[in-house]
Amino acid sequence: MVFEDGEHCWNGPARSIKVHFKCGGQVAVLAVDEPNRCEYAAIVTTPSVCTEEKAKELEQQLEAMLRDIQPAHDEL
Incomplete structure (x- = not known):
């Protein structure tokens, strides 16, 4: 995804950014x-x-990680 015609740099071109999206569990x-x-x-x-x-x-990786988390020790 490309965003163009942004704010002009001092003595230069307009800013632009090219965003590459990849699969991941969170943004x-x-x-x-x-x-x-x-x-x-x-x-x-x-x-x-x-x-x-x-x-x-x-989702399976997340479930496996959550299973591996040990509950905190509770004195009550």
């Missing part, structure tokens, strides 16, 4: 870079771009 910005002056690139994870198969795999 998160993994990286942002400036390959050229006032041109940015970002990698973002989101469940929105996952295939149904990948979404099920992530």
Whole structure:
């Protein structure tokens, strides 16, 4: 996804960003870079771009992690 015609850089072009979306269990910005002056690139994870198969795999991983969490010790 490309966003163009942003605010102009001082003495330069209008800002723009190219966002690469990857499948992930949550929305998160993994990286942002400036390959050229006032041109940015970002990698973002989101469940929105996952295939149904990948979404099920992530759900199973989450369930396994939750099972492994030990409950806190309670003196009551």
